[in-house]
Amino acid sequence: MKGTIIVSVVLFIAVVAASIFYFTGLGSAQKDMTKPLTFLPDETLLIAAFKNEETTDNIFKDYEVFDALLGFEQKDNIDDLKQQLMRSPALTSHLSGTEVYVSFHHVDKSIEMLFTIPTVEPLKNNAVNNTLAQLSDKYQFTTLDTLGQRIFALRADSSDITWYAAYHADIFFVSPALPILEKVLDKRHPKLSRQQINFFLEHTNRNVPLSFYFSHQQIDSLSKKFQRNRPGDFMKQFMGLDGQSTWNINYKQDALMLTGESELSKTEKSYLALFASQQKTTQRLYQYFPANTALYLEYSVSDLRHYRQDLEKYLTSKPNQKRILDQLENTRSSRPKIITGFEAAVGNEFATAELNNGDYLGFLSLRDSSALDGMLPELAENAGDGVYRFKYEHLLYAYYGDAFQTFQRPYFTIVDDVLVFANQSATLNNYRRQRQNSDLLVGTLGFKNYQRMQGDEANVTFFLHTKNAGRMLNNNLVRPFAQNFRNTEKFGYQDFYSWSVQLMGNGGDFISSIYGIYKSSTALGASPEWTYSFDNRLITRPYVFEHSDTSQFILAQEQDHTIHAIHPTGKKMWSTVFSGRVIGDMIQIPDRSILLVTDRNRLYRFDPNGDGLPGFSLGLPEEPTASPVVLTIDRRDVILVSLSDRLVAYDMEGNALSNWSSIPVSGRLLPGIFLAKDEIVVGSTSGKVYYFNSSGQITQEIAAPNEATFKNSLGHISSASAEDVFVTTDASGNYYRYSKSGGVSKTAIAGLSQNHRAFFASLSASNAPDMIVIDDSKLGVYQTTDSTALRYSQGFTKDIYSAPMLFPISQTTMQLGISIPSNNLIYVFTENGGVLDGFPVESLPLFYYGRINYNSDNYLLSTKRDHKLYAYKH
Structure with a gap:
């Protein structure tokens, strides 16, 4: 079961996409599109057509995907030909307004390209000769005579490549391989059929910059060219998929995306053709694949009964399958309850995944897991610890076909409502450990980027993880291509996270898509604007504060307790060692001074230049528990600091308020100190909310x-016309609302566990704050106005240990950030709960997102294990 056939096809198409765009920008008018294609040999591997418009050049300018696939040296050669030949003043007027086709062909042991370019108007032979002779003096110009046709050879002094050009039937044919031109000019050589040409032109979208035509019969030829070993049984299903496809490109800076239609023919011998009459369905089994998956094929059907009927006809027509079908029929006759129960229990989604170590896992959805439980003793042998082994061979193959041909009598276990199986019990046990540790493919950064581009509705999805499949590719691709795959200096194959093919049934044919997800240097988190080095890891997130009327600055503390001030350009402004680790947040007050407390019982206030203000720092009676706040009480500003069970108060010169009582409360103070109608309000773990006057009574x-x-923070819903309301949750998931006249009310929020944590912040234009709930691996954002309706939610594969990050986007609104420390992924969300474009990003948990200077672009400030702060413009 090898993935390299599909990989070869996908990569081959990608290389074509890379090459042809270096010939764009020649004109815009569309002429006769049929005539140029009638000269192409019938064994043509692939054809591409592109619009000759200046806008196409602009769209794909600096498109790294093409450079990575074509190879940087080859790109330079083709780019040089484009500039010197195609865009020379001598030819531009003759080529302007034409449609350019690029086709690829076998030549000996290589694959070479042919450019087919009609001219605007017919040229006389002497005009062609004179025109080519006027080209740049960079080319050595000679002529050949083949089949009575004059062929021109052009070779640049700086290149080993000779380009051959022929002008025939008002069309220029250009190729680095003379045998291709000979086939084009030979009238006796078989050419593309009219039916193939019509299909290509009929399904080409003239509003996109690039289209492809591919004959499925060429898969065999491509596999022979690219693959060192014989294809396995699994990939043979693609090789029998006769017909043809046309794809149109969807532009994305960090991906190659092709979508189109695939027409099938001779379907009786094709396994995949069984899915063409199905309707696309939502696929979900990929959520169960382990993180070390190298490739997988996931299948789903909309009509299981119809699929089983078609499968039986398909298997009956296959040689050497009668024994398996007879075996199933015997089992059905002798043990009808087992077969009936199995049919009732299993579902319409199934998949096979190959791991990076060569092991295989199978996945099958269950419609009725209870039905399967009741028949397990008769269906399978108990291997212990929730693992079983089928008693009957080829049962899965008989019901689901080639997808499960490699599983004759596998071991299996049940996870949720999915049957997971493997040929070796050790493979299954290892998967169960990975599952328990949430070590899954969906938890990785690359797969999340892949999910954002490719939908999960299909009938067949093939996926290859470039890194996990690296050993497979190196072992199975022919040596030249394997060398190119490994060569990171001349090619960029290693920078592709994944390749995938997706098929959706379309009345007996397919809607098909191809995706190549690329690690672009322009993607967020790839190329920093600047870096700043620390001696140790950061222990606070970066903060952005005002420095003056004209500039802002960045503050962050590292593990040795040094706080660094960094200019928005990444230059060091100052650094100072503080006594202890910052607790809670640093805050900036209107005079631009910074307030913070540390775990060494210190309260600091300093100006943007790092100079302490008179009276600071000062010692606190005990370790503070949260950030300090500044409230205006009796027309004077007061600094309040939370200790374990009481508040302490200071004036802005660092003096303790002489009339402040510091009365202890019952329990420990919850995070949050608020001002409500001239009273100070706090909450405690005892479930009480306290109101204090200006003297601390x-x-x-x-x-x-x-x-x-109670352990979660207190939220404040303020109103100019009504009483202030304070909200929080208890450990059981109950939501409480407190007010002076209304007392307290309790509402249960369904689904919250005892592990949940609640935070309050204004994430939208509402007057009331939102409640941010982190519950193990789930994020939920609830409104707090008239009800606790869920605004949006997001699930993750790993638990969210860190508190949410909040970044100001206006004076009243914050933007939500979430970090997942166990897989080093960070997220920023839009107001409506969508993941902000460019996220997630790989980073350590402490980060900042937003402007770093007045009127600057948004930046991501994040860290890695190298003790550096990275600034990425977004």
């Missing part, structure tokens, strides 16, 4: 009605 306390555990 408790004026009112509101207690939750029942004993409950």
